[in-house]
Amino acid sequence: MASLCRSAASLLKPRAAPAVRSAVRLCSSGARYEYILVEKRGERSNVGVIQLNRPAALNALCDGLMKEVGRALDAFEVDGDVGAIVITGSDRAFAAGADIKEMQNLNFQDCYSGNFLAHWNRVSTVTKPVIAAVNGFALGGGCELAMMCDIVYAGEKAQFGQPEILLGTIPGSGGSQRLTRAVGKSLAMEMVLTGDRINAHEAKQSGLVSKVYPVDQLVSEAVKCGEKIASNSKLVSAMAKEAVNAAFELTLAEGNRLEKRLFHATFATDDRREGMAAFVEKRKASFQDK
Template structure:
């Protein structure tokens, strides 16, 4: 969760939020003014929730206020029946360069333990709708952990991933040692956590951390396109599919197969399963109604 060295910020050009906001984008209101994120609906059918981290001077450092706003935005998208998938991104220069060290510098063990520090960050991983991380630039510490909380990671070709907490005398605290190990193997995870070294987008793809790499200027649009593909399916069944895939990290193969079978059987109680199979037999496009 380490914020990338301040000197690096001096080498980076200031980021303008308008670079990622097409004029046709419709502003999404979650009932409150956001100070650290931009929230919209995207896609031709406005069925993709869009959250853009917007702390350019701090390279999108993850402060408590930002994570609270993100949780509120996720809650709003979760409740919105029109939204079928969610995209989280940052700027071209930084997805998120880490947690805000100034907020953590003087915290005590007692404060962290009694207040369950960082617990609310897990909201990203508990959203039932599919979440896609579109990572350009630095995804370090908490930024890397945030990306790994998402279901799919797309990376810009200049993205960098790392867990440099060891350089600040601490360790990852928002799932870095756990999710990274499951994603890239023990050896690479150990190397990254114990040295603080970063890996490139290409290395991240080779190791299985990200699924696709795109040019920087195409990344967000490709992530939204993926979100539109997901949103075109039954939202109810998509949530079931996501739950089944996530169960693979917690269960043995035999237990996981039983869990999958139960959810598979459950789809036969839905109208969407019947519509999907009927449409296939009749050689037409399915009209899912999410029920």
Template sequence: MASLSTLLLRGPSVLRRCPWLPAARTYAAGGDFEYIIAEKRGKNNNVGLVQLNRPEALNALCKGLIEELSRALMMFQKDPSIGAVVMTGTEKAFAAGADIKEIRDKTFQSCYSDNFLKDWDFLNQFKKPVIAAVNGFALGGGCELAMMCDIIYAGEKAQFGQPEILIGTIPGAGGTQRLTRVVGKSLAMEMVLTGDRISAQEAKQAGLVSKIFPVEKVVEEAIHCAEKIASNSKIVTEMAKESVNAAFELTLAEGMRLEKKLFYSTFATDDRKEGMNAFVEKRKPNFKDK
């Protein structure tokens, strides 16, 4: 979860806020945020957008930022109008890692007793699809945060890495586990043991990234994808996400059994009936999320 800001980027760095985002930092009745910007986007306001906004620290993932991110996602989860979420940073950095100044004095006892990183579990439990729109650095905890999302879109200048080894530690929020499952043992081992970064093009070739876009287009394209997802039945979308995620944890036989049960479950929904009727009648379905 290391931050590369202390290793690669000496001196002050000022990040520009995404020009496509308005000045507001609040979402509905959720209150003010200090480290993020949260709002609804899309033609039908059915996409949640979260921008990490801690420019003075390259969006380093301090405790306050993670807590605000958790709170924003909780609000999006409870909002029935939201069908998918886009998470982004700035053109310079998605997130350059953990806040080293905040964690450098921790001990084994405090990490173990306080269950350090427990606040990261919120994204694992989030049911709606999340698309990471990555520009610039996604390093250490930033790379791990992107991998916790369901889809990764990258700007053409994005860089991914797990540089924890360079400051005497290892990844702690999925960098050795999710990365290995996605890109394979050899590349994951190289990245974790050397701290080297890979480009957006290399990340796509390895299967870490779904698509690459120009820097100024990646968030727009992620929102467009999220709108497509949000137009489908939300309850069936959640089933589909659960089934795909299970492929990383279950054997093939166990995964097939779960998939079949979830497939059967769709036949208990009104949306499955509406979708098939609309197909037969050659019209657009009107899903009610029931």
């Protein structure tokens, strides 16, 4: 939620953004994005990519940026061509934290009555699979944003941390909860209480990320994973995602019951029939997402 870097840039001098890409892109509704770049990638343009783009602030998560991320996710959610989504930042910072300058003067009444940060959770409610491609700093809110995604890939120089304690507060967008579920109580408690970071390989070893790649290959590998996912039935992928997410909320018996019902539900789909027919006939399945 917070950043080790005060305004996410006060202790670390950012590099200039690449000149070859515009900081403003049009979304499907025609509205402009100020803080993110949005495009579709992959051979079939079936992977949505959201790139955080506040280079001067190391992609600090201001409220405007998170609202734009929500809008982009909404657009990809209803785009029938998109089967997976990648969220990334720059080579230097996925997101170095929340924008401390923006929240510095808030009081309890402001936070409580306005349910501060509530809409930041949109990433975790998207039905389509979301992959975080994390290069550089993923601190505070940046770490929380990565953990809201379904799959986390890291570049070799990535760093993860929840340094809110150093600013006199605690994580506020799920950091204490998702981190504990990902890495276990001891490491999560150590990171939250000390503000210490872990590197990409420690994050993989602890279960926070699934794969580590060279910095220059990270996003393309995340897109490849998205293409694999998008080649399957979007309908059944949503069911599979629901089943896996339920493991964090339900008892084993309840989770097994939900999984069984979702498994049964696939037998009402054309894609299940096509998938099994293709297997028996030794050909590639052609899913129609219904």
